[in-house]
Amino acid sequence: MQKYILRNKHPITVISGALIIIGFISKWSIDNSHIFTWTLIIASILGVSPIIIQAYQALRVKVVSIDVLVTIAVLGAFFIKNYEESAIVTFLFLFGAYLEQRTLNKTRSAIKELIEMAPESALKRMENGEFVEVEVDDVDEGDILLVKTGSKVPVDGRVISGEGSINEASITGESIPVAKEIGSYVYAGTILDNGTIQIIADRVGEDTTFGKIIELVEEAQDSKSEAERFIDRFSKYYTPAVLGLGIIVFLISKDIELAITILVLGCPGALVIGVPVSNVAGIGNGARHGVLLKGSEVINDFSKLDTIVFDKTGTLTIGKPSVSETVHYGDNIDEVMGYLASIERESDHPLAKAVLGKVGQTTFSTVENTEVVKGEGIVACVKGHRVAVGNVALMERENIKLNNKVLADIERLEKGGNSLVITSVDSEIKVLMGIRDQIRPGVKEDLLKLKKLGVKNLIMLSGDNQGTVDVVSRELGLTDAHGNMLPEDKSAYIKKLIEEGQIVAFVGDGVNDSPSLAIANIGIAMGSGTDVAIETSDVVLMNSDFSRLAHALGLAKATARNMRQNILIAVGVVLILLTGVLFSEWVSMSIGMLVHEASILIVILNGMRLLSYRLPF
Numbered sequence: 001m002q003k004y005i006l007r008n009k010h011p012i013t014v015i016s017g018a019l020i021i022i023g024f025i026s027k028w029s030i031d032n033s034h035i036f037t038w039t040l041i042i043a044s045i046l047g048v049s050p051i052i053i054q055a056y057q058a059l060r061v062k063v064v065s066i067d068v069l070v071t072i073a074v075l076g077a078f079f080i081k082n083y084e085e086s087a088i089v090t091f092l093f094l095f096g097a098y099l100e101q102r103t104l105n106k107t108r109s110a111i112k113e114l115i116e117m118a119p120e121s122a123l124k125r126m127e128n129g130e131f132v133e134v135e136v137d138d139v140d141e142g143d144i145l146l147v148k149t150g151s152k153v154p155v156d157g158r159v160i161s162g163e164g165s166i167n168e169a170s171i172t173g174e175s176i177p178v179a180k181e182i183g184s185y186v187y188a189g190t191i192l193d194n195g196t197i198q199i200i201a202d203r204v205g206e207d208t209t210f211g212k213i214i215e216l217v218e219e220a221q222d223s224k225s226e227a228e229r230f231i232d233r234f235s236k237y238y239t240p241a242v243l244g245l246g247i248i249v250f251l252i253s254k255d256i257e258l259a260i261t262i263l264v265l266g267c268p269g270a271l272v273i274g275v276p277v278s279n280v281a282g283i284g285n286g287a288r289h290g291v292l293l294k295g296s297e298v299i300n301d302f303s304k305l306d307t308i309v310f311d312k313t314g315t316l317t318i319g320k321p322s323v324s325e326t327v328h329y330g331d332n333i334d335e336v337m338g339y340l341a342s343i344e345r346e347s348d349h350p351l352a353k354a355v356l357g358k359v360g361q362t363t364f365s366t367v368e369n370t371e372v373v374k375g376e377g378i379v380a381c382v383k384g385h386r387v388a389v390g391n392v393a394l395m396e397r398e399n400i401k402l403n404n405k406v407l408a409d410i411e412r413l414e415k416g417g418n419s420l421v422i423t424s425v426d427s428e429i430k431v432l433m434g435i436r437d438q439i440r441p442g443v444k445e446d447l448l449k450l451k452k453l454g455v456k457n458l459i460m461l462s463g464d465n466q467g468t469v470d471v472v473s474r475e476l477g478l479t480d481a482h483g484n485m486l487p488e489d490k491s492a493y494i495k496k497l498i499e500e501g502q503i504v505a506f507v508g509d510g511v512n513d514s515p516s517l518a519i520a521n522i523g524i525a526m527g528s529g530t531d532v533a534i535e536t537s538d539v540v541l542m543n544s545d546f547s548r549l550a551h552a553l554g555l556a557k558a559t560a561r562n563m564r565q566n567i568l569i570a571v572g573v574v575l576i577l578l579t580g581v582l583f584s585e586w587v588s589m590s591i592g593m594l595v596h597e598a599s600i601l602i603v604i605l606n607g608m609r610l611l612s613y614r615l616p617f
Helices: 002-007 009-029 033-060 066-079 083-104 110-117 209-224 230-253 256-266 269-288 296-302 312-316 333-344 350-359 392-397 404-415 443-452 466-476 487-499 511-519 531-536 548-583 589-612
Strands: 121-125 131-135 144-147 156-167 178-180 191-203 291-293 307-311 317-328 367-373 377-382 385-390 419-425 428-439 457-461 480-482 504-508 522-526 539-541
Touching (some): 002 033, 033 083, 066 083, 230 256, 269 291, 269 548, 269 589, 291 296, 291 548, 307 487, 307 511, 312 428, 317 404, 333 350, 333 367, 333 419, 350 419, 385 392, 392 419, 404 428, 443 457, 443 466, 443 548, 457 466, 457 487, 511 522, 539 548
Parallel strands (some): 307 504, 457 480
Antiparallel strands (some): 121 131, 156 178, 291 539, 317 428, 367 377, 377 385, 385 419
């Protein structure tokens, strides 16, 4: 029976609330006191049943929890036939517990999502030289593995044969594929976009970078689940104190009704609802403004942060390479752009897609004698012209002279963190394009708002090269920035900041960000990111609207402040009532109940102010 009741706590809460509403409607509309009384009695019995069980379980392990106090207070209210108080207190208590629990259970499916993304099989070279598909668990260090186009790399290892480009977004978060050749290092969970390679296994199973991502998420989530709620800590001292006071008063006065009155008035109804109502109002405001805050504990920690660490790609930047600048040389540029688009539309490289997006509508021509030069670009014939599209290395390979103007433009674009696409026609430079992952519009202004809200350190960690990272950091005015970082490097850096006493939030959007999201005091995910990142995080910016981050922080601070106000109101009212009962004659049961209910109304109204919260700047 106990398990059945506890398992159905949420339906009991709903039924109890419905009965209370029915009771008050019957009293106000048809003045039927009989229905009013019995609906409140039934609501009280239903509502108190799981609370009594929780109180009993707490007492069995010698813990005097707030459930014990609520149980005694409700039974006392029953004894003096104040069914209204008993029904409302039990409902509010259960509803507050429901709101807390509902938000804390969302992160547990993240581990399952990560595991499903891990590679399951590998092509392993056997003794006869043939490659046979085996389970990843059957791969040992030193084994030779074959990876084909479109396949996941099964282990961490080194390329010993072949070449290709690998999408390392699952590890570094960077969208541009990385060229791999003999001697290059590859990571489990990454995808070979094109080419065929053979690798020698270096780290397998849980020792791979991807395996460590899963392990880091598990460890961080376990540590977070141990956090205690404030009210539980408070009740550790408050509950025994009120119980003791009631017993002492009874022993001295022999007045059972006075003792019960102390317990009833000492029952922190406003305290029970004060934190949840602030929590709900804050979460409601956030939801309307594109921010998901996962619980009151999250809000409390979020409000205290002094350091925010950002991933770069998809967070501070859009996450999609685009042409930032185009420089033309010579005449017939429209024709040249048509040649360029004709060649690039045959490629699925992200840089090619960025070029096509820039060129837009044009006249396409037939492309012949295409030669792909790995890591450099493409050479082809278009309408009888030899067209080369690629980087500086390709131009040097084609023996194309770069004049001072072109060299100056190249240097300027590279300093701006751009990847280069140079187009030559018949050995003459015609077009130079700088391509980079663009900074999100308005990010610089949003970062200034965060500083106004008290954030002292704005730090960027990225898997991209240090040069590009430095460019973005200077443009945004960040406190610090580090490039060439793997997920384990990011999480280690964040752990170091936390050990130094900083309250750290991490903002990211990819699977590779999930360890950092989990280990930070507050994990903030972009809504367009992976399910793993979203579920591992504490705060989600829906629709990946970075401008909502400042609103989220301001709202968290206002909500935490509102919670403290409600706690102060609740405890202050209880202390005043108990003092009045013991040392004056002005606090009768009816006056005490009136003040008690008024305090509940006050904390509710105070909490509801958060529904209209907006940043003051």
